[in-house]
Amino acid sequence: MSQQLTYREALRAGLDDALSTDPRVLLMGEDVGRYGGCFAVSKGLLERYGPERIIDTPLCESGFVGVGIGAALGGLRPIVEVMTVNFSLLAMDQIVNTAATLRHMSGGQYHVPLVIRMSCGGGRQLAAQHSHSWENLYAHIPGLKVISPATHTDARHMLGQALADPDPVIIFEHLMLLNDSGAVDPEPAAPMERALVRRPGRDLSLISYGGSLPKTLDAARQLADEGIEAEVIDLRCLRPLDRGTVLESIARTHRAVIVDEGWYSGSLAAEISATIMEQGFWELDAPIRRVCSAEVPFPYAAQLEQACLPQVEAILEAARGVMESRP
Structure with missing residues (x-):
């Protein structure tokens, strides 16, 4: 219980x-x-x-x-x-x-x-x-x-x-x-090395981890109101990456948005994007998009800090963008 x-x-x-x-x-x-x-x-x-x-x-x-x-x-x-x-x-x-x-x-x-x-x-x-x-x-x-x-x-x-x-x-x-x-829950959800599907979907994969996961799930709920069913992947383990779960999701949805609070350049999102391109390219129906932190040192002012971080609206915009090629 x-x-x-x-x-x-x-x-x-x-x-x-x-x-x-x-x-x-x-x-x-x-x-x-x-x-x-x-x-x-x-x-x-x-x-x-x-x-x-x-x-x-x-x-x-x-x-x-x-x-x-x-x-x-x-x-x-x-x-x-x-x-x-x-x-x-x-x-x-x-x-x-x-x-x-x-x-x-x-x-x-x-x-x-x-x-x-x-x-x-x-x-x-x-x-x-x-x-x-x-x-x-x-x-x-x-x-x-x-x-x-x-x-x-x-x-x-x-x-x-x-x-x-x-x-x-x-x-x-x-x-x-x-x-x-x-x-x-009284027991672990899975071995720590395994990524998990936190929300099933058919239209695109939203891939995230850590503090960005709640924002990603929020975005998925809002997308559902627009008729877009997003699958949400929680990576959980960042080394070693559970590439199999990510690629299985791409094979179902054929589109991907990666949400990562790291800076855009050299980000973990870039590694995941490269993995999808190398091992799942022929499954893709649209370019991969990344939602990352702005390329600046983090400011102290609250409104500027929030502007630097990945937010739900940015995830929604990226998701709508990859869905534009939908038949």
């Missing part, structure tokens, strides 16, 4: 479950303990599990991510919280040159069962410093798995699936989802 939780509460429930069921699991990061997490996700966990398992770290991402890698090599199952994705650049050497490569460099002798959680996305007036969607940076790197829970059920269960993986997993949690309430 499902229960109603906010996205924040679903994330906390996932953490609580992981800590309570496996004594090897620990959580470390800036302000995760006494403060309860910058976004209150870990609130109450210090009191329940103590300072040996809920560890407040210094303001040094390269340091505590490195400690997490060492703990994983030592047999623990660390969850490292990087407060916002932009701070992860300070730990890029640890993530890219150590966590992602040790299995390969050791000839399979060593695994790094590390989970790194990062908040991401724009919409909260955090300006050019803290509004990024850099999922594509990490999805570019062999040796990592990258997931982006967009639903409350995924927010609750994907952490457990990531902890069961023997190699490093990065979880992107979109800031604009934290206060939203939704149903949480």
Whole structure:
């Protein structure tokens, strides 16, 4: 039986479950303990599990991510919280040159069962410093798995699936989802590597993930009022991409709009578009369209920030455009 939780509460429930069921699991990061997490996700966990398992770290991402890698090599199952994705650049050497490569460099002798959680996305007036969607940076790197829970059920269960993986997993949690309430199912929706059809359709495929999924579903509902039945694909896992589910959708609908909060140039949307062109070209009845963030640093002013981000109206415009060639 499902229960109603906010996205924040679903994330906390996932953490609580992981800590309570496996004594090897620990959580470390800036302000995760006494403060309860910058976004209150870990609130109450210090009191329940103590300072040996809920560890407040210094303001040094390269340091505590490195400690997490060492703990994983030592047999623990660390969850490292990087407060916002932009701070992860300070730990890029640890993530890219150590966590992602040790299995390969050791000839399979060593695994790094590390989970790194990062908040991401724009919409909260955090300006050019803290509004990024850099999922594509990490999805570019062999040796990592990258997931982006967009639903409350995924927010609750994907952490457990990531902890069961023997190699490093990065979880992107979109800031604009934290206060939203939704149903949480008692079991995972699917393996974390699988994309899911969130809404079936026959006329075009709307492909999205993370914080853009609610906007994409909203656009699909409005398109239905216009007689256009859009299928909505939630990618969920960005590396490895579930290309099969995407291509199966294109074979049904023959048109695609990709919604991605990353910047247009070099975006994850570009990778998905290339995949469709390479492996599903003959199924297409119209050019692929992408709805991405504007090619500027994110502004602080609320109205300018909203103008930079993918919005429902932009998705609708792109969808109507690809439907113009319909017989």
